[in-house]
Each structure stands twice: as C-alpha cells, then as structure tokens.
Amino acid sequence: MISREDVVDTAALARLDLSEEEIERLTQELGKITDYVQQLAEVDIEQVKLGGESFNLSNVWREDEVAPSLKPEALLGNAPHAEAGYLRVPKIVE
Amino acid sequence: MSDLIERSARDIAESVRSKKLKASEVAEAFCQRVQALDSKLHALLAFDADAVIAEAKKIDESGATGRLAGVPIVAKDNLQVLGHKLTCGSKILGDYTSPYDATAIARLRAEGALIIGKSNMDEFAMGSSCEYSAFGPTFNPWDLERVPGGSSGGSAAAVAASFAPISLGSDTGGSIRQPAAFTGTVGFKPTYGRVSRYGLVAFGSSLDQIGPFARSIGDAALVTEIMGGCDPNDATSLPDASPKLVDALGTGSLKGKKFGLIRSHLGKGCEEGVREAVLKTCKQVEQAGGEIIDIEMPNTAYSVQVYYILATSEASSNLARFDGVRYGARESEDGLLNMYMQSRGKGFGKEVKRRIMLGTYALSAGYQDAYYKRALKVRNLIADEFAATFEKVDYIIGPTTPDTAFKLGANMTDPLAMYLCDIYTISANLSGVPALSLPAGVDNLGLPIGVQLQARHGADADLIGIAHEMEKLIGFDAKPALA
DSSP, rough: OOOOHHHHHHHHTOOOOOOHHHHHHHHHHHHHHHHHHHHGSSSSSOHHHOGGGGGGGGOOOOOOOOOOOOOHHHHTTTOEETTTTOOOOOOOOO | TGGGGGOOHHHHHHHHHSSOOOOHHHHHHHHHHHHHHHHHHOOEEOOOOOHHHHHHHHHHHHHSSSSTTOOEEEETTBBTTTTBBTTTTTTTTOOOOOOSOOOOHHHHHHTEEEEEEEOOOSSGGGGGSSOOTOOOOOBBBBTTBOOOOOSSHHHHHHHHHOSEEEEEEEESSSTHHHHHHHHTOEEEEEETTTOOOOOOOSSSSSTTTEEEEEESHHHHHHHHHHHHHOOTTTTTSOSEEEOOOOHHTTOOTTTOOOOEEOOGGGSSSSHHHHHHHHHHHHHHHHHTTTTEEOOOGGGGGGHHHHHHHHHHHHHHGGGOOOOOSHHHHHHHHOSHHHHHHHHHHHOOOOHHHHHHHHHHHHHHHTTTTIIIHHHHHHHHHHHHHHHHHHHHEEEEEEEEESOOOOOOOTTTTOOOHHGGGGGGTTTHHOOOOOEEEEEEOOTSSSEEEEEEEOOTOOOHHHHHHHHHHHHHHHOOOOOOOOO
C-alpha cells in the first residue's frame, strides 16, 4: 500500500511532471510492487553487514594529473541551448 | 555469397585477413540482409547502408589485419558509438549524437570490426520484451507475433536473423540472457567488471554488464576477450587484463565436473517444454561424465524483490542526469523546475517513470532503511550463498527463463508479470557471477529454449570452456522460419 500523497511527494523529488491519470495509476501499481517487495522483511539480516565485504571491492586511485579529456565543443554539440561555450538555462538565482 | 551471412565472426575475419574476402563484400552481403528483413523485424533503430559500405572500404584500404577484420556488429542503442545517434530506446535524448566510443566499442573497432547499426531496446534497458521502446517493439524472427525478449531484444533478433554474426547487449537483470533464450542465440553476461561500462548509458551501475549475442560460444568468447580487461575510465572494471577466453575453447571437459541444479526451478511456474529441454541437457551432461547435483539456494528466492529495490534505486540516481540541461529534449524554459519536470515528464515512458518513482521512494527518508538498506543486506546474503554453492559445485545449470517467447501484449497489464520473466537470471547480476544462455532445443510450438550456465565469480574462461563442450553435445541447429 502506498498513499497518493507519497506518490505526489515522490514525483516532486524525482522531478517528474505527472498527470492526474498517472498519479492514480502509479498509486495502484507502486502499491502492488511495494507489497511484493515487503517479503524481504522475513529475511534475517541481524548479522549482515551493510558493506561490500561479499564483493571483495576496494577503491581505485590514480595520481592527480591533468590529462586530455573530451573536447568541450564536441560535448556542447548535443546541448539544447548552448551559447558562447556555455550551457544556457533558465535563471536560477533571483 | 548467400551463405556468407551464416558464417561465424572468426571465419569471416580469417577470410578478410587472408584476402579471400573484402570487408566491403562482407558488408554488402549483410546490408542486403538487413534491407530485406528489417521492415518486418524492426530490430534496428539506425541503419545507413552507404555509411557502412564506406567504412568497410576504409577497413580494406587500411590492410584489414585485426582479429575481427571486416566483421559486422550491431550495437544496442545504449552504447556510445562515435558519430552515431544514441536514443536508449527513449524520446528524451532527442537527436543526441555520440561524441565518443564506449571502451568496448573502441576495442572492437581497433580489431577491424564494423558497427553496422544500433539496435532497438526497452527504454533505458528497463523491460523484458522490447515493448517498452519509445519507437515500437522488435518482433521475434521465430514468430512475428511474439516478443524477442528484452531489454536487448533488437540485438538478439539481429543475430537470430543473421543481420550480423555478433551483436552487443547489456545485462542488468537478464537483458542479454533472456532475449538469447527467446531467440535461440548464445548470450553471455561476463563477471561484473570484466567489460568496462565506460560509454554504456548507466541503468543500475552495480549490476550492468556489456556482453555479446552470437551463434556460437566461440564467437562470444572472441568478442568478450577483445572488449574485456581493466579500463582506467571505469573504476568498477576488474584490475586484471582480459582472460584468454579463445584459448579456453577446447580445454573444457565435463568428466568429473559437478553441475548444481535447483530442482524447484523446474517445478511450478516452469513451462513443460523448458523443463524437458533442461532435463535432456542434464542427461547429456551425465552421459559425458558430468554429475548433476541437487542444490538449494533459499536466499535467491528473494532475488526479484532485492533487484527491484536496488536496480530502481540506482536508476533513479542515474537517470537524474536527463533533465533538459546538457543534452536531449528540453520542454520548457519557463523556470528551472518547470524545465526539469516537463522535460522528464514528457520525455520518459511509462515503465521508466514507474521505476524512477519506485527507486526514489525506496531511497527517500523514512523508507531507506526498510527498503534500500535491507535490500543491500539481502544482496550480500545472496552473494555469500553463491560463493558457498561454488564450494560444492563447479557450475550451476538450469532454465534461463520459465517460458519461451510470449505473445506481444501478454505481460503489459501487470508490471509484476513482466518482472518475473527475470526470475532465474537476476541473481547472477546481484552476485556478479558470469552467466550465459545456450540454445538447447525448441518447444512444441517450435520456439527456442535456453539453458543457463553460471560459474563462480571471475571464472569466465572456465565457463566458456565448459559451455563450448556443452554446445557440441546439444548440437542445436534449428533456424527461425524467415521468408
């Protein structure tokens, strides 16, 4: 079960503009899915650590050296609105 | 020349290197095949025959000496291929054109391979049928009323229809192996980290792997060996060089090897044809000197739940970058918030929105402990269970999917029904172990069935070696009935 309010709040967090129909539908569907994943509550995780020990992971480091990267012009080529080598966006700070 | 499109990648490369064939002749043959059939299959989203032939001619001019000289390859449309359009099966990327090659693509191109097109996929790799593509589904070459599987459905269909001897997919919960099973092709998901993810548009970063579709283990081995190996651009890539997968061919032996089988996976929920094919393969393994051992992996029963929390959580973060700022569609400039909400609201499809919502919810304050952190811990239990199982057996054998290719529309009304397609494949992504699907027969409708093999973490060469032997035993030679 998930409330309509939860769906509206989550959509705001996810920056998703949802129609009324979508909100109603998602309330049903997400409710069903969250009920299903609730089964995980029956697993005994008392002794289980949160870290990645099971995966033998370690951080990867490199020297802080400047090296060539992708060219800005190539990357700006895909921008919806680029100007003078910058990305143009709506005003952020009043 | 008509049998050229049936030849293996290794065969074609050898012929091009020894100048028996020109890369442009090879390209010509496969382009004709695509032009003849893709209007029926819709496997490809982007295909430019002239550009392909031009590139093939350049390969000829430069000497054509690579291990994949002149070999055509189709790439899933979530892989960056320099100069090609990239959509991820979505409208939100607009006319985005790749400014670089993914590492996997660059390595293949360096060996003379030719990327001939980008293939259709479920939007942002979220789906098991290719029906969630924003550009319409791909149809299964074995039965045009059925799905090819997903999310790498276009790539699977392309190889099944001989558009190329090799295609590339990505596998986050089974998106290479399930379509391989549905299309009678070999699909391989290497150990997590074996192939660099640099240039693969991220869905679930701790789960995603690039892998090949092929008509033989040998071709899958060659392609994976070339793509694989440590990459400084992907901090999650394994530190070792690529394992010698081609050398592993012919070294596998079934004698004395232990194959674990979770018998309950063949019980309720598993289609009869699939069960029969898997049991037949198990008999063949025993006849060749291998041992089938019943195993239980109780924590893997929670795989689907764990996956749909972790993958969606990671996806909600990874897909935050599609905001109308740097690339893709921008729906509004009427304030920053509107730009985000409308670009994303209009640009993303149903399933993608569903998963972003689920992931955002699972990570949000108040729910993170109950969902995300709990799922992480159960994932650790599943990984430990795999490690413990591989102390007792050498490989795990079983069905790749509970059913064969379903009809278009069959699983669209209930999201959970679609999620359960991945029930046998998901745990390999959660634990990181290498896994592949081998075509093992057809059911009474003539639809292909896949047998899945898994090996311990890092044992890609071992898995390839044994799969090569099993491929010989199975002797799968059925072909899709295409006009």
